[in-house]
Amino acid sequence: MSVNPPSSPPKQDNLLFAIPKKGRLYESVVKLLNGAGLDYNRPNRLDIAHCSSLPVTLVFLPASDIAKYVGEGNVDLGITGQDIIAESKTTVNELMNLEFGRCKLAVQAPIDSAITHPSQLAGKRIVTSFPDITANYFKQFETDKLTQIKYVGGSVEAACGLGLADGIVDLVETGTTMKAAGLEIISTIMTTQAVLISNPKTRHSKLVKKIHQRFVGFVLAQQYKMITYNICTEKLQQAIKITPGRKAPTINPLFNEAFFAVSAMVHRGDVGDIMDDLHELGATDIIVFDLENCRA
Ligand SMILES: Nc1ncnc2c1ncn2[C@@H]1O[C@H](COP(=O)(O)OP(=O)(O)OP(=O)(O)O)[C@@H](O)[C@H]1O
Numbered sequence: 426m427s428v429n430p431p432s433s434p435p436k437q438d439n440l441l442f443a444i445p446k447k448g449r450l451y452e453s454v455v456k457l458l459n460g461a462g463l464d465y466n467r468p469n470r471l472d473i474a475h476c477s478s479l480p481v482t483l484v485f486l487p488a489s490d491i492a493k494y495v496g497e498g499n500v501d502l503g504i505t506g507q508d509i510i511a512e513s514k515t516t517v518n519e520l521m522n523l524e525f526g527r528c529k530l531a532v533q534a535p536i537d538s539a540i541t542h543p544s545q546l547a548g549k550r551i552v553t554s555f556p557d558i559t560a561n562y563f564k565q566f567e568t569d570k571l572t573q574i575k576y577v578g579g580s581v582e583a584a585c586g587l588g589l590a591d592g593i594v595d596l597v598e599t600g601t602t603m604k605a606a607g608l609e610i611i612s613t614i615m616t617t618q619a620v621l622i623s624n625p626k627t628r629h630s631k632l633v634k635k636i637h638q639r640f641v642g643f644v645l646a647q648q649y650k651m652i653t654y655n656i657c658t659e660k661l662q663q664a665i666k667i668t669p670g671r672k673a674p675t676i677n678p679l680f681n682e683a684f685f686a687v688s689a690m691v692h693r694g695d696v697g698d699i700m701d702d703l704h705e706l707g708a709t710d711i712i713v714f715d716l717e718n719c720r721a
């Protein structure tokens with residue numbers, strides 16, 4: 426692990442926040458930090474950046490090391506996958522699911538092998554970046570011989586084809602990597618997504634809470650859109666059934682008309698159907714807005 430020397434040392438009283446320095450989680454994390462108002466300037470190639478808006482220093486680390494730094498080091502907050510937390514066997518507080526980095530950790534074997542159940546791989550050679558989770562998982566199937574677990578840091582899917590493994594344990598999202606390597610899922614060990622974690626011994630509980638609340642608002646805003654429309658008095662009750670909102674819709678009478686303007690939060694995935702239903706009911710001026718951020 427290499428952390429470049431900081432341009433200026435971490436400010437002593439700043440909260441330290443570990444961020445994946447690259448890889449699958451990086452872009453979503455940057456979006457989340459921007460959305461939560463954690464503005465920073467990261468000079469090219471440097472692994473440390475001070476936030477301008479809050480007393481927070483971001484440290485950019487490999488995703489696979491972040492749970493360790495938060496559980497056993499001085500780092501107060503971090504973002505990483507649940508798979509990494511499970512593998513690192515360290516105690517951190519899992520504050521919230523971040524709704525990205527969703528995938529599963531699965532036992533895989535060559536399609537043309539006769540393996541259909543994980544017990545057939547017990548005692549055999551398994552290659553993985555998750556040796557601890559894998560060893561624990563195969564224990565339940567072992568009789569006499571221990572499973573031979575070998576660690577590799579990446580491109581795990583190549584191990585069967587290159588004669589290093591009889592099976593692998595690796596992450597699967599779309600399945601593209603797995604299929605390209607001629608592998609199939611034999612069993613799923615766990616599902617995982619990115620989470621916000623905190624150090625149980627942090628000295629910055631108040632700031633941890635503040636950042637947590639900002640993330641809750643941003644993640645919620647990503648799941649909803651705001652819809653507004655006009656509807657006549659007679660159809661208002663039916664319209665409310667279509668857009669009940671998170672708590673209730675906001676309803677304002679239109680000036681000089683027997684119409685109401687309604688606005689409500691709706692789930693992103695339901696927007697198309699809701700617009701169709703409202704249009705069919707006779708609603709007019711239906712407009713949908715993205716929510717940039719919110720506090721529920
Ligand atoms: N295909 C995927 N889809 C969704 N989330 C994933 C996927 N692959 C990995 N992740 C999540 O992202 C975390 C980091 O994985 P990634 O492959 O980016 O790590 P890395 O190997 O440290 O990075 P890099 O490959 O850039 O060195 C994983 O532990 C997992 O939680």
Ligand SMILES: O=P(O)(O)OC[C@H]1O[C@H](OP(=O)(O)OP(=O)(O)O)[C@H](O)[C@@H]1O
Pocket residue numbers: 448449578579580581582595596597598599600601602603
């Ligand atoms: O099911 P898919 O959508 O194909 O995604 C799964 C792949 O993504 C991850 O690897 P990544 O591409 O991040 O690189 P790595 O193997 O170097 O970790 C994971 O280790 C799989 O190989």
